Amino acid sequence: MTLGEGSTPLLRAGRLSAGPGVEVWLKCEGANPTGSFKDRGMALAVAKAVEAGARAIVCASTGNTAASAAAYAARAGIEAVVVHAAGGPASSKLAQVRAAGARLVEVDGSFDDAFAAAEELAEREGAVVVNSTNPDRIEGQKTAALEIIEQLGGPPDVLALPYGGGGNTVAYAKGFLEAGFPTLEIVPVQAADRTTTSASAIRIPTPVHRAEVDDAVARRGGTVVSVTDDEIAVAWRSLARQEGIFCEPASAAALAGIDLAGFAEGTRVVFVLTGHGLKDPDALDRLPEVGR
Ligand SMILES: *Cc1c(COP(=O)(O)O)cnc(C)c1O
Numbered sequence: 001m002t003l004g005e006g007s008t009p010l011l012r013a014g015r016l017s018a019g020p021g022v023e024v025w026l027k028c029e030g031a032n033p034t035g036s037f038k039d040r041g042m043a044l045a046v047a048k049a050v051e052a053g054a055r056a057i058v059c060a061s062t063g064n065t066a067a068s069a070a071a072y073a074a075r076a077g078i079e080a081v082v083v084h085a086a087g088g089p090a091s092s093k094l095a096q097v098r099a100a101g102a103r104l105v106e107v108d109g110s111f112d113d114a115f116a117a118a119e120e121l122a123e124r125e126g127a128v129v130v131n132s133t134n135p136d137r138i139e140g141q142k143t144a145a146l147e148i149i150e151q152l153g154g155p156p157d158v159l160a161l162p163y164g165g166g167g168n169t170v171a172y173a174k175g176f177l178e179a180g181f182p183t184l185e186i187v188p189v190q191a192a193d194r195t196t197t198s199a200s201a202i203r204i205p206t207p208v209h210r211a212e213v214d215d216a217v218a219r220r221g222g223t224v225v226s227v228t229d230d231e232i233a234v235a236w237r238s239l240a241r242q243e244g245i246f247c248e249p250a251s252a253a254a255l256a257g258i259d260l261a262g263f264a265e266g267t268r269v270v271f272v273l274t275g276h277g278l279k280d281p282d283a284l285d286r287l288p289e290v291g292r
Contacts, residue, residue, distance in 0.1 A: 001047040001076055003033035005040050006143055010151040010270070015242040016255070021265030025156065026239075027148060030247055030276030034096060036201075037168060037274050038068035040144060041137030046072040048136045049128040055079060056127035060118035062111055062164065062201050063089030064275055069130050070102035079103070081127065083118040085111050090200055090248070090280035110195065111204045132167025133208060141168055145175025148270055155181045158263075160254040161272035163188030163224065164202035166209030168274070173216035185222045188213055189257030192226040198286055199232055201250035201275060225257035232256045233287040239273070246277030249287060 008031040013024040029037035042065070049057055056079040059069045066082040066089065073080035080102035084094075088111065097104060105121070107114045115131065122129045132138060149155050155176065163169055169188045176184045191197030195205045207213065217224055236252035239245045251273040263269065277283075 001050070001072070002043055003039065003071060003075060005032050005043050006147065008032060008147070010148060011245070013243050016238060016260065018260035019263050019265070022260060022263045023268045024260060025152070025268065025270045026243065026245060027144065027270055027272045028245065029144070029272060029274050030251070034064070034067045034071045035276035035279050036064040036068065037141065037144060037272070038064045039072070041132065041140035041167070041171070042068040042072045042130060044140030045130045045134050045136040046076050046078075049130070050076050050078060052128070054128045056081060056125060057130045058083070058118050058122040058125070058127045059130045060084065060111065060115040061089065062203055063093030064201055064279065065131065066102070067093045067096035070097040070100035073102060074100040081105060081121060083107055083114045083121065085109060085114050088114070088200060088203065090282065092279050092281065112206050115208070131208075132165055132170075137167060138171045138174060141171035142175030142178070144272070145172045146179055149179055152268065155179070155184050156268040156270040158185045158187060158267065158269045159272065160187040160189060160258050160269065162199070162202050162250045162253040162274055163190040163213065164204045164207065164250070166207045166213040168272070169213045169216065170209050183220055185220050186217060187222050187225055187254075187258060188217060189225045189227055189253045191232070191253065192228050198229050198283070199250035199253055200280065201248060202253060227253055227256040230288055230290055234290050236283070236287065237290070240277070245273065247273040248275040248277055248280045249283050251275050
């Protein structure tokens, strides 16, 4: 059961300003089949759901989990139900869901309300929840950590990624731990205002994996970083203009949260660019025009 997920490019960023001798790498997860990293975990979660005899999967989503669940359910010949907050997901993501024929359920409230509704619905209909609380999602997503080690010929010194619900952070921590790098520094970067950020993919008031994320970060001597929407906008535009990489705003949060000038020579930093820019083309007019 595959749509060709994984094996995404890891590109050297040569034009972003960094301290002398600091190596900056970009893991381009927008190159996955539905345009985000969610495909890695969804491929496995749907395959395992089918193996267990499920006829339907359910998820709550800010958009990308939905797009991925809809595509993999179609591929597997089962039904997908997607619950989302009214006005939450970017329009392109809903287009992906509708194209794949999944059922959309809109909920008044935030992502937290959508998640509660999805769990209830799954219980009632005997469907499998494919949010990141499903351990198969984490198992699939951890492959990105193993790929980076393979592509670099060894581990990076620092990995930074956007932090919404925290499933991806937990997956990278598990991947690096199992590969023998339990202390590799991971920096999850969240929106300073989780409820209203214009980076819709990380607009999650209460991260379901918060305790595990805090634990993984503390164990590795790192810290959770918060960034404003203006800081995200600066990083997002510089990725497109200086490196030619169009990602969605949430993906740029990682870059916004790290001071690249502060690293010692020889440090290797990887940023996980979680989703493709075409996921949220309206961002171009929505995000403030601010430059470095
Ligand atoms: C889901 C998502 C995130 C957040 O990942 P979590 O596992 O919820 O922390 C970040 N960026 C994009 C593009 C996403 O789709």
